[in-house]
Amino acid sequence: MIRQGGASSARFLYLAALAAGGLWPTAAAAQDAPAAATQAEIRTLLAQLEALKASYAVEVRKLRELDAQVQALQGRIAGTPTQGNPSPATLDGQSGQVASGVAQEGYASTATEAEQAQANVRRSVDDVKQQQSALFNGKLTIENGVTYARYDRKQLTLNGFLALDAIFLGNIAIENVESDSLTYNFAARWGVSPRLTLSADVPYILRKTIYQKGGAGGSAAAVAQEETTGGGIGDITLGANYRLFAESGWRPETVLTASITAPTGREPYGMDWRVIERDNDDFIRFAVPAEQPTGNGVWQAGLGLSMVKATDPAILFGNIGFTHSFQRSFDDIDSDPETTNPGRVALGNAFYFGAGVAFAFNERTSLSISFSDRMAARARTRYAGSDWIKIVGSDANAGTLNFGVTHALSPKATFVGVLGIGVTPDAPDFSLLVKIPYML
Template sequence: MPDNNVYNNLQSAACRGSALLLLAATISPLAVAQGGAGDERIREAQPSQSVKDVLREEHALFSRRLTIEPGISYSYSDRSELGLSGFLALDAIFLGNISVDNVESHTTTFDLTARYGITDRLEVQLAIPYVYRNSRYETGGAGGNPDAPVDATVEQGRLGDVSAGVYYRVLPEAEVRPDVVWNLSVRAPTGKHPYDIRTTTIDRGDGELENLTVPKDLPSGNGVWGVSTGLSFLKTVDPAIIFANVGYTHNIERSFDDISSGEEAVPGDVNLGDTISLGFGTAFALNQRFSLSMSLSHQHSFETKITSGGREQEVIGSGANAASVNFGATYGLTDSTSIVTNVGVGMTDDAPDFTLDFRVPFQM
């Protein structure tokens, strides 16, 4: 009987051990598979530094971290106007005086932008610019003498218009749809407005007034409150990223004590024309830290209307169409600091001839 009990106990232990081994063999592959899938999801949630740079500059990053982005941008524009005083003979020969007016504008903007991702779908932004402008005015044929050109330079630097905005992810990117972000921003008239700037006429020094009139000061802002809204779209097509945006800016009408460039103050209301903007482009992440981009941007501004003395009138020539082609590059120095450069070439007369942007965003 003892031998039979020992044998039965050994047989029961062997059965229990086999069951445990079978259960372990069944559970282990499932646990390994779940752990592998979790690691893969973590890897997919961490895009490369070059992709992050493209998202931050062209869309929104939603990183849940504070990003500080100091930057400097420079733009140059050159406009020439030909003034004719006379008549055309035989449809080919002009008889009279010719005056050539040329304006060269150099604008340098130092700005500090702060972004913070509150959630993975909500981000806020604040931008503070400082604008330095240098404009050179030149005219030929002054006083009827084409050999006596007159020129003058005006420069000024001061705070620009401060803006604040919010970005909200409406739809996350999926296999068949892009990532869609809605934005809303407000621009405050903290800069110098252009509606009461006095002008002066250049005197050559011999008592003869010339035909060159220049402003005594230069503006650094629009002078009115502005509200902007729009949508941006982004789709990843490895190794490229395709993006597009559309926006609308409404400028709120404002009253001023003086809107004249003369010595006498003239009060009035300024209804700055609204603006429609759109753009699209693509970026290529060449490796983990370096990317290249190219895009086209267009902005159409409607005419400005001024009300003075109870009568509203449209400012002739105040509407504008500005289109430019942009080429950019980003390089990630570290996981939290990057260098962003962009070069723009104007395609229309209302766009700057040349723009250059240089930014160094870093996350804290």
């Protein structure tokens, strides 16, 4: 009995020592372990919940924007305005809370807001497309524009011969032509379908030209000057734009353009002349047209391609084309004021191209820079009963560097301004274009 009691006492003392030394789990420690595991699991579940909420908010925004785009396209095809749809609250019981969070983050919370956001983004792109004849909105657009162009040409004329390959014997005349033109353009474009647009352009032109000729009266120091003006309807152009390909992926929006120009302006053939100076032998040394022409006098047809590619925030655009001039007969094609010779005129065909980039600073304003060039072949004339003759110096290469700005004045009106700087002798020294397209 004494031994059994001693063994029990020894075991009790051993267990007490383990507990005192922290080597035996106590009741409190056994209760804390499940609580810690529960807290870690709760934190994990909360993190997963927040991630799902964020993903859900993004998906709701995408659904609303996609729904707004579909409704806008359906309304455009049907010809009715897009109406806002109720928010998809049936997606989840907490969709109202998620939608509120999306709206606070700057996303559209309704279909109407999503459509408005998409319209703001598209506005700058549409303005650039409108200038490149690549806008098909099924509406009637009226455009009023004014263009001012300045030309200044100086040419040294030598009438004589060289002696000993170094000394010039004869008359030296300096010819200078300064021209200012102001053109008002009334244009209309009508979207027949989502792929076809018809257009008409009617210009009214005012011109003033100053002619200066050195060597008047045989004296190199004397300068004769004469000014002539002219105004009236110019050559009217009718055109059509057909969308070949819509913008998709890497492929730009591609539009086929065709136009025909009628000779409705005053032609530069058979005009009256004013004789300013004659030689002693009655030879005309200086004569100017009595009135400035307002047209080319021949029918012309054009065919080209326009391309536009939007790469946020830049918009790339370019064009290429060809203009053919048809032959036409006139009662007088002689430049001599005192003779009349009927014949035919064939202006040189022209090839043109251009490319540029526009930057949309916001939903209303964009700036652009571009280069355009137009190269024309020599003109030919043929008097009655004679062969064709090429006119020396009638070929041209007009290259222009353009700086433009577009600004949305209202949902229907846009301000367009373009400054052109000539980089070749045949181009205007500079030109300034201001126009306002208005969609009805």
